[in-house]
Structures are given as structure tokens and as C-alpha cells.
Amino acid sequence: MQTLIEIFSPDFLLRNSVYASLLAGLACPLVGIWLVLRRLVFLGVALPQIASAGVAFALSVHVWMGHLDVSHGEEQRALAFIGSVGFTVLAILWLAWLERRGRGLGEGRLGTAYVLATAISILLLAKCPVAERGWLNLLKGEIIAISNPDLVLTGIAMATVLVMLWRFHKEFLLVSFDRELAVTLGRNVGGWDLLLFGLIGSTVAVAVLSVGPLIAFGFLLIPPLIARHFARSMRQLALGASLLGGITALAGFVLAYCWDLPVGPTDVALLGVIYALTAAAKGLIAGRTVPN
Amino acid sequence: MSAEPIVILDHVTAGYGQRAVLRDLCLQLPRGSFTALLGGNGSGKTTLLKTMAGLLPPLAGTVTYRPVDGQPPVIGYVPQREALDPLFLLSGFEVALMGTYGRVRPGRRVPAHECEFVWQCLRLTGADGFATQPFTQLSGGQKQRVLIARALASRPRLMLLDEPIAGIDQPAVETIMDTLSTLHREWGLTVVLVTHNLAAVRPYVDRVLVLRRGALYEGTRQDLAAPEKLARLFDFSLE
Numbered sequence: 001m002q003t004l005i006e007i008f009s010p011d012f013l014l015r016n017s018v019y020a021s022l023l024a025g026l027a028c029p030l031v032g033i034w035l036v037l038r039r040l041v042f043l044g045v046a047l048p049q050i051a052s053a054g055v056a057f058a059l060s061v062h063v064w065m066g067h068l069d070v071s072h073g074e075e076q077r078a079l080a081f082i083g084s085v086g087f088t089v090l091a092i093l094w095l096a097w098l099e100r101r102g103r104g105l106g107e108g109r110l111g112t113a114y115v116l117a118t119a120i121s122i123l124l125l126a127k128c129p130v131a132e133r134g135w136l137n138l139l140k141g142e143i144i145a146i147s148n149p150d151l152v153l154t155g156i157a158m159a160t161v162l163v164m165l166w167r168f169h170k171e172f173l174l175v176s177f178d179r180e181l182a183v184t185l186g187r188n189v190g191g192w193d194l195l196l197f198g199l200i201g202s203t204v205a206v207a208v209l210s211v212g213p214l215i216a217f218g219f220l221l222i223p224p225l226i227a228r229h230f231a232r233s234m235r236q237l238a239l240g241a242s243l244l245g246g247i248t249a250l251a252g253f254v255l256a257y258c259w260d261l262p263v264g265p266t267d268v269a270l271l272g273v274i275y276a277l278t279a280a281a282k283g284l285i286a287g288r289t290v291p292n
Numbered sequence: 293m294s295a296e297p298i299v300i301l302d303h304v305t306a307g308y309g310q311r312a313v314l315r316d317l318c319l320q321l322p323r324g325s326f327t328a329l330l331g332g333n334g335s336g337k338t339t340l341l342k343t344m345a346g347l348l349p350p351l352a353g354t355v356t357y358r359p360v361d362g363q364p365p366v367i368g369y370v371p372q373r374e375a376l377d378p379l380f381l382l383s384g385f386e387v388a389l390m391g392t393y394g395r396v397r398p399g400r401r402v403p404a405h406e407c408e409f410v411w412q413c414l415r416l417t418g419a420d421g422f423a424t425q426p427f428t429q430l431s432g433g434q435k436q437r438v439l440i441a442r443a444l445a446s447r448p449r450l451m452l453l454d455e456p457i458a459g460i461d462q463p464a465v466e467t468i469m470d471t472l473s474t475l476h477r478e479w480g481l482t483v484v485l486v487t488h489n490l491a492a493v494r495p496y497v498d499r500v501l502v503l504r505r506g507a508l509y510e511g512t513r514q515d516l517a518a519p520e521k522l523a524r525l526f527d528f529s530l531e
Contacts, residue, residue, distance in 0.1 A: 037379050167399045174393050177380050180347050184369045185394030185446060232426065234381050 003254050016146040018253055020154055021263060024211045024219050025249025027158040029227075029241035030165060031203045032220035034196060036228070038176050042110035043095070044220045046117065047088060047204040048213035053117040053124075054087025055080040055209070060128040077150060077209070084209055087117075088201040096197055100190060146210060157206040161199045172196050173234070211264065218268035219245050226275050229282045248274065297358055298323040298365055298450055298482050299344055304353035306336070306343040312351055313339045317508050319501070321450075323360070326476045327484045328493045331503035337486045338372075338454055340503065344484065345369045345452050360449045365482075366394070368448030372455050373435045376427075384423035384430060384438040388414055391445025406445075413441040417471050433464025440471065444479075451475070453485040457492055465489075469496050 007018055035044045058079040091113060098109055125132040146154075165172070175182045175192045182189050207216035227240035252267035259266075297320040307313040313336045321327065321344070331337045342348040343355060345367050357364050368391070376387075391413070392406040414420040419437040422430060427438065436456050443451055453472075457465045473496045476483050487493055490500070500511035 037377070039377075039379070170393060170396070170402070171398050173380075174390055177382070177387075178371065178376060178390065180342075180345070180369060180371055180375075181390060181442075182393075183347050184345055184367045185391075187394070228379075228381075231381055233383070234386075237381055 003258055007254065007257065014257075016148065016151045017263070018250070020146045020151055020210045021215070021249045021253050021267070022246055023154055023158050024207050024215055025223075025245035025247075025267075026242050027162055027245075028203065028207055028216060028219035029223035029245040030162060030238055031200050033224045033238060033241055034165075034172065034176065034200060035220060036224045040110075041221060042107055042114070043200075044204075044217055046110045046114040047091065047201060048208050048216045048220075049114050049117040049121075050091045051084040051088045051205045051208040051216075052213050053121045054083035054085070054205075056083070056121040056124045056132075057087065058083025060124045063128050077147075080209055081153075081205075084205040085202070088205040089198070091117075092197045092201040093194075096190075096194055150210065154206055154210045157202060161203050164195075164199055168192075168195070214264040215267050218264075218271055219249070222268070222271040222275055223248070226271075226278050229278050244274070296323045297321055298360065300354075300356045300358070301344070301350075302354045302356065304343060304355060305351045306339050306348055307351055308339075308348070310351070313506075314343075314503070314508075315506055316353070319508060319510070321482065321484065322499075323358075323482055324476075324480055325482055325499050326473070326497045327499040327501055328490065328497040329484055329486045329501045329503070330488070330490055332488075335503040336506065337503055340508075341452050341454055341484065341486050365449035366446055368443030368446050368451040368481075370436075370439045370443045370451070370453040370456055372458075373432060373439065378428040380427075382427050384419060384425060384427050384434070385410065385414065387427045388419070388423065388438055388442040388445055391442040394446055410441070410445045413444040414438070416444065416475070417441040418467060431464070433460045433468065436460065436464075436468055437471070440468070444475065448481065450482045451484070453483070455486050455488075457485075457487060457489060465492050469493060472496065 006012060007015075009015075012018070032044060035041060059076070062079050095109060095113065098104065099106065171187065171192050174185075174187060175189050175196075179189055182192075204216055204220070207219070223241040223245040224237065226244055227237050231237035231240050248270050249267060252270045253263055255261065255270065256263040256266040299319075299321040301317055301319040304317045304319075305312050305315045306317070317340070329337050329341065339348065343350055346355070347369070359365070388410050389402060389407065392402055392410060396402050396406065411420060411423075414423045417437040417440045419434065419441050422434055423438065423441075427435065430438065440453070440456070443453075451472075456472075457468055460468070469492065472483055472485070475481050484501075485493065485497075500515060502509040502511060
């Protein structure tokens with residue numbers, strides 16, 4: 001309790017990191033639900049990696065153009081933001097276009113995008129050690145250096161995404177659950193898909209910059225999977241996943257602070273433990289309710 | 293029944309990607325008719341139904357919809373039950389409510405009178421008693437009744453159903469066919485349903501289309517009166 005009071009005190013040095021972590025914990029699962037429901041878990045793996053590759057690209061180009069110092073916080077983060085959003089949006093458009101053509105294997109495309117993004121990041125940074133330092137600072141997932149403007153930007157971006165998801169829930173549900181019905185009702189299925197993927201991509205791009213790819217991916221996917229064990233409706237799924245994400249983000253931060261651990265891996269490990277426990281609990285409940 | 297067509301297929305070639313499944317089909321579907329679309333596995337029944345529904349653009353030829361009351365006909369499409377993903381945690385009512393989404397502007401809530409209309413549709417199909425239960429936990433026949441209610445909620449003039457009675461026990465088949473027959477009669481709906489089971493639908497339909505080896509055979513009332521000939525020609529079971 002003492003630690004909680006300390007963490008939420010206005011003088012706490014890492015106050016912004018707590019808020020950023022909480023924002024990611026509350027918002028990412030609400031976006032991740034759509035990845036789970038549309039069976040696009042691989043997209044949730046690939047997008048953070050693509051966003052990271054975008055950051056590596058932006059920082060490397062900056063260094064190659066003669067700017068040898070990428071340690072200036074504001075400039076570095078602005079570049080990283082452009083790289084992250086740019087790569088993510090381009091990747092979403094490219095994947096959506098391939099999906100629309102309907103050729104090849106969807107999972108294969110996402111897997112290829114993931115390994116290509118990883119390879120591009122490594123190759124770029126191998127040739128540009130200066131950029132590598134900046135990239136590591138941004139993405140190692142310790143979320144210890146988040147400025148006020150970054151926090152505000154993250155908050156605005158996540159709030160915008162959540163308002164859009166809430167407002168157009170009906171349309172996203174229709175095109176995700178039954179595309180054929182959507183077509184016969186005259187809905188622009190491609191347009192709604194693009195908007196949904198755009199919102200998912202924006203969340204990933206912002207979350208990767210604020211909290212790193214590891215936490216972004218963890219919070220996108222694991223809370224919806226846990227909540228699905230017990231939810232009986234879409235509303236319960238959304239509320240359960242978001243609450244679970246928020247509570248885990250806070251608990252993970254407290255644990256990491258007390259035991260001097262990196263926050264990202266602590267959060268994800270905690271989610272993994274909860275997932276295992278809830279799966280076991282569900283198995284037990286199901287076993288007890290099987291009729292003799 | 294009026295002989296005015298509601299859908300006209302003019303030399304249509306239909307298929308997926310560049311692969312044609314059906315070639316050069318011509319068909320006029322009379323308004324107010326109740327048609328069974330028959331054929332063996334892989335004969336192209338679903339392809340033809342989806343082409344009529346506007347879900348598959350024809351690879352060649354044209355599909356024309358004749359206006360009803362000055363408007364293009366609204367199509368109520370009932371997919372195969374298995375096509376809907378069980379991951380979605382939706383009740384039967386929430387699934388049926390989707391039928392109204394074509395009339396509600398994006399970003400707006402479904403108004404109360406539309407919700408009441410959906411309950412009416414659920415009552416008509418006998419699905420109101422289990423509509424609050426999770427859709428995935430309903431039996432095959434119950435799901436089918438919810439999906440028919442959803443199609444009705446779109447206020448259709450043409451109803452296209454893909455295998456609505458496949459894998460359902462006999463009492464449920466009779467309930468579904470009775471419901472469709474009532475809707476056809478009382479709402480003046482044009483109905484086309486895909487099935488393997490001529491025996492089950494024969495008392496209800498007034499027209500039969502048979503697909504075999506890419507060719508479309510339009511059966512007559514005489515064919516329906518003596519289905520043994522159709523069964524012999526096209527290898528159907530009348531059991």
C-alpha cells in the first residue's frame with residue numbers, strides 16, 4: 001500500500017511511466033479484442049515489430065543525413081513517431097491490399113512481414129551504431145523516460161482510437177462477424193476494414209513508442225484471451241479485458257519497482273501467470289459441471 | 293403470383309478469382325416465386341446463390357435486379373450456419389439485430405422501434421423464446437430460425453437461403469419450411485433456397501432449379517408432381 005501511495009504521489013519521478021503503462025494496459029486490450037475475434041493474432045505480433053523497424057529506419061536515415069547525435073529527446077521521439085506510424089500505416093495498407101486480392105496464405109504474409117521487419121531493423125542498426133543507441137533507448141520497454149508531451153500525445157491518440165471503436169462498434173462488428181451480410185446490406189466492407197486496421201495500427205504505433213513492442217503485444221492479446229474464458233457477452237469481454245489490462249499494468253509496475261526489474265517483461269510475465277491460472281480454473285469449473 | 297422477374301441473369305459466368313464454376317447461365321427469377329435450388333456437392337449451388345445475392349461479381353454477363361415499388365429489391369441473405377465464427381459472444385437477439393444495420397446510419401444506435409421490429413421477426417420465426425441465449429449454444433435448427441429472423445429484419449423482397457435445412461432433425465426442418473412458406477405467402481417474399489433434400493421441400497416450393505455439370509435445368513410444376521423423374525435424372529434421394 002505504501003508503494004502505491006508513493007507511486008501515485010505527484011513528486012514520484014516515474015509518475016509519467018505509471019500513467020503511460022496504465023493507458024496501454026487499459027486501451028490496448030480493447031483494440032486487441034478485434035485482433036482475437038478476427039483471428040489475426042499474428043498481426044498483433046507483426047505490427048509492433050514493423051513499428052520498431054520504422055523507428056530504426058527513421059533514426060538511421062537521420063544519422064546518414066549527417067545528424068550524428070540522436071540523443072536529443074524531443075527530436076529523437078518526433079523522428080521515431082514518424083517512422084513508427086509511417087511503417088505501420090504502410091504495412092496495414094499493403095496487407096489489406098493483399099488480403100483483398102485474396103491470393104496466398106494470410107498467416108504466411110503476416111509471418112513474412114514479421115521476420116522481414118526484424119531483419120530490416122537488425123540490418124539498419126548494424127550499419128548505424130549511433131541510431132542503435134537511440135533505438136534501444138526507445139524500445140527496450142523500461143518506459144522510464146516519458147515526457148509530459150509524450151504522455152499527452154499517447155493519451156490523446158488512445159482516447160481518439162477508443163472513441164472511434166465505441167462509436168463505430170456496430171459497423172466493425174458487422175463486417176467482422178458476417179461480411180456477406182454487410183455486403184448485402186450495402187455496407188462498404190473494404191472501407192470499414194481499412195478504418196478498423198488503421199485504428200489498430202495507430203494504437204500499436206503509439207503504444208510501441210510509449211511502452212515498447214513487448215508490452216504493446218502483451219497487452220493487445222493476453223487480456224482479451226483471459227477475459228474470453230469467463231465473458232458471456234461482447235460488453236463483458238471488453239470491460240473484463242480492459243480492467244484486467246489496467247490492473248496488471250499497475251501491479252506489474254509495483255512489482256518491477258519493488259524488485260528492481262524491467263517493467264515490460266514483468267507485466268508480460270504477470271499476464272502469463274494470470275492466463276495459466278485462469279485457464280486452469282476454467283478447466284476445473286468445466287470438469288465439475290460435466291454431468292455424470 | 294406475378295410472372296414479372298425480380299432478378300435476371302444474362303449469360304452469366306460465375307466463379308472465384310479467375311476460376312469459372314458456372315458458365316453462360318441465363319435465368320429469370322419470377323417475383324413471388326418459391327424456388328428450390330438443387331444439385332450435388334460441388335455443382336455450384338452456393339456460387340449461383342452468391343452471384344444472385346451480389347456477393348460474387350459475375351466474371352462475365354450481367355445480373356439485373358428489377359425495382360420493387362420503385363426501389364432496388366432488398367436482399368435477405370441467410371448464410372450457412374457454420375460460416376459464422378463462434379468466437380463472437382453474441383446472443384441470438386444481437387445476431388438478429390444486425391439485419392437492421394442497413395437502415396441505421398453508421399455511428400448511430402439502433403432505435404427502439406427497430407429493436408421491437410427485430411423481436412417481431414424473432415416471434416414470427418419462433419425464435420423469441422431462446423433469443424437471449426448465446427448464439428453459439430443454440431441448436432442447428434434454433435440458429436437457423438435466428439438467421440431467418442435476421443434476414444427478415446432487413447425488410448427484404450428477395451430471400452436467399454444457403455442450405456437452411458442441412459443437418460437439422462425432421463421436426464425442425466418442418467418448422468423452418470412452415471415459417472418460410474408463411475412468409476412467402478403473407479409477406480409476398482420471393483424465396484430461393486439451396487438444398488440437397490428435394491423430398492423435404494417439395495410440398496412447399498412452386499419451382500425447382502437443378503444444377504448439374506455446369507448446366508441449369510429449370511424444373512416445372514409437373515416435375516414437382518412427379519419428382520421420381522428429377523431424382524432419376526439428377527441422382528437425388530427422395531428419402
